[in-house]
Amino acid sequence: VAKRAYHHGDLKRALVDATLLLLKTEAAESLTLREVARRVGVDHTAAYRHFEDKRALFADVAEEGFRQLAEDMRKSVAKLQKKNAQVRLRALARAYVAFAIAHPEHYRVMMGPRLNVEGRFPGLESAVMEAYALLLDEVKRGLLSKTLRRAEKPQDLTMSVWTMAHGFSTLVLLGRLRTKSPAIALRYFDTVVDPLIEGLKKTS
Amino acid sequence: VAKRAYHHGDLKRALVDATLLLLKTEAAESLTLREVARRVGVDHTAAYRHFEDKRALFADVAEEGFRQLAEDMRKSVAKLQKKNAQVRLRALARAYVAFAIAHPEHYRVMMGPRLNVEGRFPGLESAVMEAYALLLDEVKRGLLSKTLRRAEKPQDLTMSVWTMAHGFSTLVLLGRLRTKSPAIALRYFDTVVDPLIEGLKKTS
């Protein structure tokens, strides 16, 4: 029943789903195209009917990750409408880190090297921008309401926050943190971003 | 002549050097043990006499990278003895980013996943700590001289700076920056760290 579906145009979807499932228990680096196909119950060469190569499959998986990430970030500030920009930016960054910690191998695929070259995967790029834009909009609002320090471009402050969230996430995934567990690391993130949040305030 | 040396105990060194050389032109992910051995002119299985596995070779390469990084960082503040902690921390962070941009594939190996598990490579750990300690010492000095804002632990502020430098480096390597070249990205780093440096200042 399910098998026949793959013959009706769902194989692409099935391959992406199988990859997402495998990433819950397997390291991104050791995940093979052949194993994904095996899991779906199809010859591994069938994947080439739907993806140009292994990287194209991973790009789709990464894109899905950024869409989920953006969704998580959106939810994190939904109840903070009345709060100021610093509070909201902190919440967005925390949601970012929380996603990376909750889905470490998926995050690794999202940050996989050379997924971004030559603008090969525009869908992925737009998904990245969707998440990035949430930070950017918040910065813009903060600049307009004069709660954030002046900046030449809103992108500058946005990059500071994004860099911090991304940097912290990867350090946790690399095990380069003396916390007892990734869950505890998330709480520690509040301490680590604190000086940045402070520095985003209007000075004068 | 050179070949005979490998039979006299230098093969380990030769394999590390060949890897470093290859990383100047080749992507870290596609670098194979067999290719390194080929370059040295030795059967690839000979490497197992000196390294438990491929990861152990990469760990040595990564260790060497962190030692170089620490050296670069040290040099960057050597002429800034009289400057305050913010200036010196900014210089250290900039040296960090400069290293990553100058040696992108080497940096990728240094940040390779699972090099750190179970404290398998203590030499690598100590090299990482050597670089980390440069930031930590600077923070400690800044706290003593009351030029930095109070913190529960000096490690907290250190992590903020390290996270920013590491995060920015990886974003550049991933191509997730709209700069025209990596070299330009280094200049942009000053803008991105700025709010953090500001937030490190003593508030009251």
Next chain:
DNA sequence: ACCTGAACACCGTTCAAGT
């Protein structure tokens, strides 16, 4: 249109054998 099978050119790792 979509999938299979065989084949190609690779990998990392192991192990008996050579010097």
Next chain:
DNA sequence: ACCTGAACACCGTTCAAGT
């Protein structure tokens, strides 16, 4: 002690062939 050769169990990718 140190290195080689053959072998094992895999990869990603291609292409002719099947339905």
